[in-house]
Amino acid sequence: MSNKFEIDPFLDFDLLKKLVVGIGEVSDITGVPTRKIRYWEEKGIIESEKDGEGTTRKYNYLNIKKILLIQELVEEGFTLDAAAKKVQDRMKNINEVFHKLANTASNKEDVD
DNA sequence: GTTCTCACA
């Protein structure tokens, strides 16, 4: 594993961190129906944020990634509980890489 | 567009 990442000028991690969409957008992006997304959250396998109004769930890149992971695992034949467990473990790596990438992208000009 | 609940397969 290399501890150095190549930064694509087309990848905007600052935008990714700010990217927050509603359940409708998530269903369109992930291909998962809104009922299913709410159903998963109801089971507690995923979490979502609320907007300033306190209504309508908001999903960021990590949430969408999580939903995508769950969807893929379930498609493979895993049950929601098993998929959620695997995703939870994998999300740690996702968060770590994501923050590392975002930090590196912000300091990509800081080269010796 | 979103939320919730009840009910069904």
Added chain:
DNA sequence: TGTGAGAA
């Protein structure tokens, strides 16, 4: 496990 329909 996932969806349909009704109501706000």
